[in-house]
Amino acid sequence: QVQLVESGGGWVQTGSSLKLSCVLSGGSLANYAMAWFRQAPGNEREFVAALNWGDMNTYYEDGLKDRFTISGDNAKNTVYLQMNSLKPEDTAVYYCAALWRPIVVVRTPHRYHYWGQGTQVTVSS
16 A cells, blocks of 8 residues: 655745755655645645656746755655745645656646645745
C-alpha cells in the first residue's frame, strides 16, 4: 500500500522560506514521477512542480521556477519542495502526489495515482 506523508508546512511572513517534505512508503521513488500541487480556499487544485525519477527531469508551473525548487533523496524515499521569497498568494494546502511510471509527466491532478493528506502553508503580509 503506497502512502505519502507531507510535512514542513507552517505560518510564515512574506519573504520567508519553507521546505516541504514528502515521504513515500510502500514503494520506490524510482517508479514514479513525484509532484507538488496546491489548493487555496475556493480554488481548484493547481500544479506546482514535478520530478520524474526516471530521467530526473523537473517541471514547474510558470512563474514559480524562480522561487520554488523540487528535489529528492532516493535513499530516504523523500521528495522536497524548497520555497523561497514566499508571498501571501502562496497560501494554500500543499499536496504531494505520485504518478506511476509515467510516459509523460502531466500536470492534471486526476491523473495522479496517490496523494498525501496535505500540509498547510500560510504566508502573512
